[in-house]
Amino acid sequence: AQTVTQSQPEMSVQEAETVTLSCTYDTSESDYYLFWYKQPPSRQMILVIRQEAYKQQNATENRFSVNFQKAAKSFSLKISDSQLGDAAMYFCAYRTHSGTYKYIFGTGTRLKVLA
Amino acid sequence: GAVVSQHPSWVICKSGTSVKIECRSLDFQATTMFWYRQFPKQSLMLMATSNEGSKATYEQGVEKDKFLINHASLTLSTLTVTSAHPEDSSFYICSATGPSGKYFGPGTRLTVT
Numbered sequence: 001a002q003t004v005t006q007s008q009p010e011m012s013v014q015e016a017e018t019v020t021l022s023c024t025y026d027t028s029e030s031d032y033y034l035f036w037y038k039q040p041p042s043r044q045m046i047l048v049i050r051q052e053a054y055k056q057q058n059a060t061e062n063r064f065s066v067n068f069q070k071a072a073k074s075f076s077l078k079i080s081d082s083q084l085g086d087a088a089m090y091f092c093a094y095r096t097h098s099g100t101y102k103y104i105f106g107t108g109t110r111l112k113v114l115a
Numbered sequence: 116g117a118v119v120s121q122h123p124s125w126v127i128c129k130s131g132t133s134v135k136i137e138c139r140s141l142d143f144q145a146t147t148m149f150w151y152r153q154f155p156k157q158s159l160m161l162m163a164t165s166n167e168g169s170k171a172t173y174e175q176g177v178e179k180d181k182f183l184i185n186h187a188s189l190t191l192s193t194l195t196v197t198s199a200h201p202e203d204s205s206f207y208i209c210s211a212t213g214p215s216g217k218y219f220g221p222g223t224r225l226t227v228t
């Protein structure tokens with residue numbers, strides 16, 4: 001069975017600085033998807049970025065980028081130029097390439113942005 | 116973009132009663148919807164996969180007789196918590212597979228007194 005691990009329960013970053021959130025996963029599959037979701041206090045889940053395992057190039061969305069290390073089964077999220085609005089819970093998620101579209105979520109990292 | 120709504124957003128019910136939560140895909144058809152449960156400061160735990168026109172698939176440890184799921188149409192799935200107990204108090208989130216991936220509803224906070 002697949003597992004997703006986020007080892008940082010909480011992180012803090014100064015406004016305008018850069019922070020990296022860690023995520024590791026375990027799977028025996030070769031093709032899959034990985035995601036980072038943001039959950040602000042409203043509790044609405046917001047997709048931040050997604051990575052397809054067969055693509056070697058790291059995904060980037062504006063200030064958000066990932067460091068995808070397939071062999072190490074690592075998928076970290078880098079947030080550059082942190083803003084107060086980035087404060088939220090961040091969840092790493094895994095999804096198989098085909099099938100039921102079931103997502104497996106990590107335990108989350110609470111990001112605090114300090115003014 | 117694709118939108119998923121949930122109703123109600125917050126419900127309080129007495130212990131022993133049943134409560135129904137609706138999940139709707141507003142501008143797309145969803146043959147598959149998912150129900151998650153999230154305890155405070157914890158992750159989302161998948162409860163069941165709801166398939167239109169067929170029985171839901173429950174995750175291990177989830178009581179199917181307690182959490183009744185009905186996916187009666189391509190835009191509506193319902194979760195009924197039967198004989199609710201205080202330990203069922205939680206945040207319930209649905210999601211639907213849409214045209215460009217997975218879309219989450221805003222969640223329903225259930226408080227059982």
